[in-house]
Amino acid sequence: MNAPAFRHLDIPTLGEWLAGDEPLTLVDIRDPVSFAEGHIPGSRHLDNDSVPALFEVAPRDRPLVVVCYHGHSSQQAAAWLAGQGFAEVYSLDGGFTDWQLRHPDRVER
Incomplete structure (x- = not known):
């Protein structure tokens, strides 16, 4: 059985999407302290406890x-x-570390 498919997303593409106000859901799975110290604007922290809330509010087609x-x-x-029914799921290549290096002015604290 194959794992559900997700796609890789590079930093420049995410930057373009955010600058163009593309409708998307952005979740950050780092630990809560790291998230509080800085995250990509518009992202929400996601952990085991907040998954049910994500399922309630995030459109599955976005x-x-x-x-x-x-x-x-x-x-x-x-x-x-992707296995939970989200149609278009991406993993950000380079993660927050690379985002912060390339876009230090686009980090929310």
Whole structure:
């Protein structure tokens, strides 16, 4: 049995989507302290406790982008979320670390 498909998303493309106000759901799976210290604007923290709330509010037909530290653990989360009925799921390559290096002025604290 194959894992549900997700796609890889690069930093420049996410930057374009956010600048163009593309409708998407952005979730950050890093630990709560790291998220509080800085995250991509518009993202929501996602952990085991907040998954049910995400399922209630996030449209399943809207692109869903998963962010972690470096783009590794977000792949597992993205595959799992794709299996939960989200039609278009992405894992951000390079994660928040790369985003913050490229866009220090686009970090919400």
